[in-house]
Amino acid sequence: MLKYIVKYFNKNLSIGLCKKGGRNFSGKICVKGRGGGNKLVYRHIDFLRRINQFGIIIKKFYDRIRTATIGLIVYDNGVSSFIILSEESDSRVYSGEGTTLSRSYAGWALNLANINLFSKVNNIELVVGKGAQLVRAAGGAGVLIGKAKNKAIIKLKSGWQIFVSEKCMATVGKVYNLNHKFNKIGKAGKNRALGFKPKSRGIAKNPCDHPHGGGNGKKSAPTVPVNFTGRIKKWTPTTNKKFDILRRRLFKKGI
Secondary structure (H helix, E strand, O other), X not given: OHHHHHHHHHHHXXXXXXXXXXXXXXXXXXXXXXXXXXXXXXXXXOOOOOXXXXXXXXXXXXXXXXXXXXXXXXXXXOOEEEEEOEOOOOOEEEEOOOOOOOOOOOOOXXXXXXXXXXXXXEOEEOOXXXXXXXOOOOOOOEEEEEEEOOEEEEEOOOOEEEEEEOOOEEEEOOEOOHHHHHOOOOOHHHHHHOOEOOOOOHHHOOOOOOOOOOOOOOOOOOOOOEOOOOOEOOOOOOOOHHHHHHHEOOOOOOO
């Protein structure tokens, strides 16, 4: 019976994806080296988790679109959805504001106001009601280090401290699948199955295909490398350094 229940919910909460090959709405290639790959299925993930119900995780799934492991949860009122799992969580978890709960466990989704200080959190909301936007990859976690003036202070693994409303939702614990960082591609065929095509060096192309192209024999790269559209590819800052210094707080020990 469980097999048919899982099959029913998996079918109704999933949709097939079409390949774009790195092209935009007008058909122009914006990202090179994309194309092919195996078929993809997108499973709709519940990033809000404001149902205020307990639920049971009946099956874990490997999702090719994301690094984290996802789970199919069925709540006490019969509603089902996919969620991103947390490490060391039980099969029974809670999703909601949690104003009447006295404790929180790994895998529970609660308001930041109801999560204990110095707890590890993931799937963090930045805007109330928008859904989780931060710390959704495998093995990721932030630390709730403070609360002040209806704001919660979260330290991310990069060293940044972010201030969000205490009414925002977050999940307790680390994201499932800590061993993802040890995965190896192993062969070229696996990379092609993931949708990545081999890339040619710019100096190996013709002048009409790349600014580095042309010349007799093997020519050295230019002093200022550019991409295929002619824009500078390296050494150009992408962030405001003064703003970065003000907002960043580096710590010697990681999470």
